[in-house]
Amino acid sequence: AQSVTQLGSHVSVSEGALVLLRCNYSSSVPPYLFWYVQYPNQGLQLLLKYTSAATLVKGINGFEAEFKKSETSFHLTKPSAHMSDAAEYFCAVGWGASKIIFGSGTRLSIRP
Amino acid sequence: SAVISQKPSRDICQRGTSLTIQCQVDSQVTMMFWYRQQPGQSLTLIATANQGSEATYESGFVIDKFPISRPNLTFSTLTVSNMSPEDSSIYLCSVEEVGNRGYNEQFFGPGTRLTVL
DSSP, rough: OOOEEEEOOOEEETTTTTEEEEEEOOOOOOOOOEEEETTTOOEEEEEEEESSSSSSSEEEGOOOEEEEGTEEEEEEEESEEEEEEGGEEEEEEEETTTTEEEEEEEEEEHHH | OEEEEOOHHHHHHOTTOOEEEEEEEEEEEOOEEEEEETTTEEEEEEEETTTSSOEEEOTOOOTTTTTEEETTTTTEEEESOOGGGGGGGOOOOOEEOTTTTSSSSEOOOOOOEEOOO
């Protein structure tokens, strides 16, 4: 069965530092890969979606993710962290928007 | 993009009782989804609810425990029946719609935080 693994349940970075959140998918390439963000006491919001059109996907709020088939990875990055980036981040795989399987999530904390 | 509201936003319930959660969307949508997010865990899909048909439940979830209604294209309810403390979770509804980026996305409601004592 298709799945995703997020390495690190909690990541802490300093404000202004690089953000790297890791995600690996199971070996068969799903049609779509997603990153969602969940701010405290809010629902999920789509950051970006990989659709095979381009391996580097740019999302909202300065985030981007790169699809690497050789590494079965879809890591999320942001060059410079901001305090407002503190949230829970979920990697997910899907077949269209209807059937989505979420990873276990990574909580991002930003140190002043 | 769809705007989704859920009622109640949170509740504390006694074991053995039932709670019905409402999900309202500001536009007509075909597919609605219900998820459970247990404390400290990821989201798990409970069921898919299409208007005019029976909800489709995922493995591990049954209609007797989580009955769902979908009376029209903008509204759905999820009932958590005969609750136990293990049902304490956040319950989220979502809809599939074409977003402003031009492709189908799932848009999520703010969730209902349920605590069962």
